[in-house]
Amino acid sequence: MPSSDINYHQLAQDIKQWGHSLGFQQVGIADIDLTKHEAQLQKWLDKGYHGNMDYMAAHGMKRARPNELVPGTVRVISVRMDYLPPDAGFAQNLKDKSKGYISRYALGRDYHKMLRNRLKKLAQKIESQVGALGYRPFVDSAPVLERQLADKAGLGWTGKHSLLIHPNAGSWFFLGELFIDLPLPVDQPIEEKCGACVACLKICPTQAIVEPYVVDARRCISYLTIELKEAIPESLRPLIGNRIYGCDDCQLICPWNRYAQITDENDFHPRQHLSQQDLLTLFAWNEEAFLQRTEGSPIRRIGHERWLRNIATALGNAPYDEAIINALVQSSGQYSSMVQEHISWALKQQQDKKQLATLPDRKNQRLVRTIEKGLPRDA
Structure with missing residues (x-):
């Protein structure tokens, strides 16, 4: 168990500094109370909006209860890492229908292992300072409400397209979580600033954003081209255009992405044989x-x-x-x-x-x- 004389406020500041040193653009800390999201999650599942992603329903409400997923968890350290590559070629690639459009996050190296390894290093750094502790890193790999946790940790607000938006960084970033058993001071959420804007709802090629903050995955091009294992419904095929892996339209139209930052990670730069081919x-x-x-x-x-x-x-x-x-x-x-x-x-x-x-x-x-x-x- 960690020492009882830990200065948790100083430790929280140190954790954020260590996180920045590991390449995370932002580090926030949240408590684990997600009860206000349980009803919405159940409603989304009941409507079948998860499609054939059975894993979304397999764990019940454990997704909204971090201490059931990892017993002993009292805080979640949430991190973000920018991935927008230079020379993304958005408009050119979508305009030329003879070329394949691949979602910007997928043009470089897979982010899962990289972020998880860095979260593990962050945990080991904390452990070296306070002694043995319980922790577990997650990067889109378990029943975790990562965007809701990041929202609580002050990393951004949930936009109407259901993605996280930061006023100084847009939405082109990955999220990761470190479940931990330290009672660290928590950060405060930031104010939502979408206002009356509904650009993401209007731009969606398949109208998958059925209402603000609610996405019917069965119509989402990212789901259709990545998660769906069967044939793409014929009625939706013409709407996919030249998007062969994922879709970025709701992010491309978002006015907050004018503030998006280019990634410092070379691993996220586009591979030549994938980009604009x-x-x-x-x-x-x-x-x-x-x-x-x-x-x-x-x-x-x-x-x-x-x-x-x-x-x-x-x-x-x-x-x-x-x-x-x-x-x-x-x-x-x-x-x-x-x-x-x-x-x-x-x-x-x-x-x-x-x-x-x-x-x-x-x-x-x-x-x-x-x-x-x-x-x-x-x-």
């Missing part, structure tokens, strides 16, 4: 190439099959290109039935665009744009 180039990767080029990347977790599923969807959404049709035809029959379903769908989209693209009058050009947007032809 042609869809056809990415679609041509066999499984060996996929595994080699996504080593150490969060993208690897979806596997080659879902990678192809996502890119096939984007190829269907791309402007008509005979090279795309040829690639889709040549790949037919080579993959699983799930991937083949998306290849066949994409081929049909391209063939429809080809047929209409040969007709020069304005009406048919409007039909081409209608198909590209996934709308009924009589819209």
Whole structure:
């Protein structure tokens, strides 16, 4: 047990300094009372908004009760680390529908292991000062309400897109937590400053933000391209555009991200073979190439099959290109039935665009744009 004569106020200040030295941009401390979030969590689960992410419901209310997850926990040290890379190329990549858009957090090295290791070092530094203590680090790896804890710790407020926003750093940052058994003084939440802004609700391509602060994961492009293991619902495929891994639209539109800071971590800088690459180039990767080029990347977790599923969807959404049709035809029959379903769908989209693209009058050009947007032809 830690010594009873610890100066906890000084220790809290030291912890924040040690955290900064380890590369965290901010460190805050929260108590573990999340009872006010339990009803909302249960309502979200009851509506099925978690989709097939069964792990969200598997632990019941333990997600909102840190001391049940890690007995003895009395405080949570919450940290954030900026990840926005230089030369992100947001607009260029989304505008050019022949290129694959990958969420900015996934262009570099997987953050989970890095943050967890640094949280562990922070815990060891604390232990070296106060003696043996109980702790456990988490980085998106257990039933933890990380954004709610970070909110309590003063790292930002929860925006209407459900992500955390800091007034001087926007929302382009990772979160991590260190559960600990020390009764440290806690930090105060900061005031929410979204005001009347609903830009994130309006910009969402699939209208997944069903109301302020509530996201229906079943419609979210990040869920559809990363978490979903089955076929993407056909009605949502045209809305995905060229987003092949995740989506950043709600962050791109957020006015607070004008204050976002570029990351100091080289590991978060984009890998050349992932950033702003042609869809056809990415679609041509066999499984060996996929595994080699996504080593150490969060993208690897979806596997080659879902990678192809996502890119096939984007190829269907791309402007008509005979090279795309040829690639889709040549790949037919080579993959699983799930991937083949998306290849066949994409081929049909391209063939429809080809047929209409040969007709020069304005009406048919409007039909081409209608198909590209996934709308009924009589819209």
